[in-house]
Amino acid sequence: MATPLTTILTEQLQRHQTDPIIKDEAMNTWFTGADMQADIDVFQEAFKANNLGKGDQILVCLPNSAVFPVINQAAWELGIIVHPISPSTPTAKLHADYEAHGYPALFTTPELAADWSTDEWSVSHLDLLTSPHLTFLVNKEAAKTEADTTPVSATDLGLVMNTSGTTGEPKRVGLTHEMLLNAAQNDAVSNHMDENDVAMVTMPMFHINAQVMTTLSTRVSDGKVLVTQKFSASRFWKQVHDNHVTWVSVVPTIVSFLLLNEKANAAYDALKDGIHLRYIRSSSFALPEERLIAFQDRFGAPIIEGYGMTEASSQCTINPFDAPKIGSAGKPFGTDLCLLVDGELTNDHNVMGEIAVRGNHVITHYMDPNPDSFKDGWFLTGDLGYLDDDNYLFVKGRKKEIISRGGEKVAPAAVENTLNDLDFIEQLAVIGMPDDLYGEEVTAVVVSTTPGLNEAEQRQAIFDYSTTHLAKFESPTRVEFLREFPRNITGKVLRPQLREQLLMVGEEK
Numbered sequence: 001m002a003t004p005l006t007t008i009l010t011e012q013l014q015r016h017q018t019d020p021i022i023k024d025e026a027m028n029t030w031f032t033g034a035d036m037q038a039d040i041d042v043f044q045e046a047f048k049a050n051n052l053g054k055g056d057q058i059l060v061c062l063p064n065s066a067v068f069p070v071i072n073q074a075a076w077e078l079g080i081i082v083h084p085i086s087p088s089t090p091t092a093k094l095h096a097d098y099e100a101h102g103y104p105a106l107f108t109t110p111e112l113a114a115d116w117s118t119d120e121w122s123v124s125h126l127d128l129l130t131s132p133h134l135t136f137l138v139n140k141e142a143a144k145t146e147a148d149t150t151p152v153s154a155t156d157l158g159l160v161m162n163t164s165g166t167t168g169e170p171k172r173v174g175l176t177h178e179m180l181l182n183a184a185q186n187d188a189v190s191n192h193m194d195e196n197d198v199a200m201v202t203m204p205m206f207h208i209n210a211q212v213m214t215t216l217s218t219r220v221s222d223g224k225v226l227v228t229q230k231f232s233a234s235r236f237w238k239q240v241h242d243n244h245v246t247w248v249s250v251v252p253t254i255v256s257f258l259l260l261n262e263k264a265n266a267a268y269d270a271l272k273d274g275i276h277l278r279y280i281r282s283s284s285f286a287l288p289e290e291r292l293i294a295f296q297d298r299f300g301a302p303i304i305e306g307y308g309m310t311e312a313s314s315q316c317t318i319n320p321f322d323a324p325k326i327g328s329a330g331k332p333f334g335t336d337l338c339l340l341v342d343g344e345l346t347n348d349h350n351v352m353g354e355i356a357v358r359g360n361h362v363i364t365h366y367m368d369p370n371p372d373s374f375k376d377g378w379f380l381t382g383d384l385g386y387l388d389d390d391n392y393l394f395v396k397g398r399k400k401e402i403i404s405r406g407g408e409k410v411a412p413a414a415v416e417n418t419l420n421d422l423d424f425i426e427q428l429a430v431i432g433m434p435d436d437l438y439g440e441e442v443t444a445v446v447v448s449t450t451p452g453l454n455e456a457e458q459r460q461a462i463f464d465y466s467t468t469h470l471a472k473f474e475s476p477t478r479v480e481f482l483r484e485f486p487r488n489i490t491g492k493v494l495r496p497q498l499r500e501q502l503l504m505v506g507e508e509k
Contacts, residue, residue, distance in 0.1 A: 009073050010073075012219055015033065017034045022069065023224070023227065024227055031066055031129060036073075039130050043075070044074050050104075050143045051142075054078065055080075055156075056081065057083055058071075059085060061109075062084075062131075064204065064228065068227070069216070069225070076152070077152070081160055082160070086206050086473070093471075104138065104143065105142075106136075106137040112135075113135035122138045123136070153177075160173065161310045173363055175363070179313045179360065182334070183334075190333040193218060197278075202231040208314050210249075217314075226245060237264060248277070252282055259291065268299060280301050282304070282305050307395055311362060313361040319392075328388070330393065331393070338356050340378075354384060355381045358379060383397070383398055383399065401431075403442055418470055419465065422462065423449070426449045427485060428447070431445060431502075432499075442475065443477075444480070445485070458479075485498060
């Protein structure tokens with residue numbers, strides 16, 4: 001039995017059997033509805049042959065490509081749950097995820113697949129149009145269990161996404177077919193998407209932004225999608241020009257790179273007569289007013305700011321196109337929003353509090369227990385902000401200790417747990433320091449067992465160890481050494497004071 005979500009996606013493919021729907025920029029190939037359906041059939045044959053069915057979770061560890069929406073649709077039609085993770089995830093972390101959650105199957109690259117035991121896992125290479133270099137790993141023991149073939153419902157899970165928590169381990173967010181469709185339809189309406197749009201994916205496909213805000217919402221609104229492997233400032237304007245891109249979802253870091261990169265500016269000047277962007281959508285952290293104005297003046301495309309999160313399946317607020325307020329995240333759309341102030345939920349204006357949201361696209365629980373994140377049916381975001389007299393949201397910071405680097409959310413405790421394996425580290429605190437391009441810089445502050453000695457070598461050792469044990473976005477890009485940390489009476493590191501201390505040192509230099 002199809003769900004409303006899978007019905008809409010199937011109907012799109014049927015309407016556009018011979019029309020281009022999605023392009024893989026790295027392959028320089030547009031794929032039609034018939035192409036996508038052919039690959040969906042290949043996936044489903046492989047799923048059924050390995051007894052994968054309703055309720056099974058498959059891990060997807062791949063770089064950006066056009067195969068992501070194909071995997072999703074093939075899985076969702078059978079009730080299979082898709083869990084995309086960063087392609088830079090180290091092999092050891094992949095194995096740890098399997099041990100913790102027992103995924104019966106994994107899609108990954110041939111390079112990562114080489115580290116999996118063929119005694120326990122069957123390895124196959126599927127014949128696909130959208131991804132010629134994809135490896136399918138299936139746990140042999142799990143494949144012996146007969147698949148659940150009962151009808152799929154709108155309340156069944158479709159995606160599992162990771163979002164960082166302060167405990168050090170990512171929190172798993174389970175999103176149902178119903179939530180995903182509601183979010184995608186809200187995004188499509190509030191961002192004025194239609195069948196004439198070509199949206200470009202620049203964000204990682206293990207992000208809710210790329211998965212729902214760009215890809216799913218565009219499919220729901222019957223537009224086309226261009227998938228790039230990653231953002232490239234020097235290639236950005238040519239990609240927009242050559243593929244007739246009409247809108248892009250970015251983070252403020254990308255806006256900064258486009259303003260500063262000489263090759264990007266030269267490409268824009270050469271191609272601007274053929275560029276027809278309706279808007280750029282920006283989220284993740286606030287874009288400085290002068291940078292927003294500079295971008296709009298330089299490139300002629302308005303920037304529309306919004307606010308969203310994985311737990312809400314993407315967007316919660318968006319600036320109205322006809323009445324944006326610079327510096328705000330806009331107004332709630334399809335979402336109830338209030339503030340938690342002194343333990344009470346309130347709709348009062350001009351009062352700072354923790355942002356709380358609810359709606360038919362917002363989770364009511366995590367997949368792992370975390371009751372402190374919810375109150376009376378509201379999800380507590382951990383972000384601080386206020387609503388002005390016109391009900392525009394202004395996000396002012398985070399209650400939680402999460403570091404926001406270029407749109408990625410980094411849990412300090414997770415990085416600390418990994419780096420503490422280095423024997424020269426006596427004490428360690430990971431904090432976010434201001435960064436004009438990325439919002440925050442992942443900074444490791446170390447009390448060494450040999451204070452004052454070998455700091456350059458120890459700094460490099462941290463960088464090297466991070467490369468092999470942490471995802472790229474988690475890895476510190478800055479290492480500082482101190483003799484001691486500021487602490488409270490119970491011994492807890494006072495991170496705000498530590499941050500201020502480093503800022504003062506920087507000013508003195």
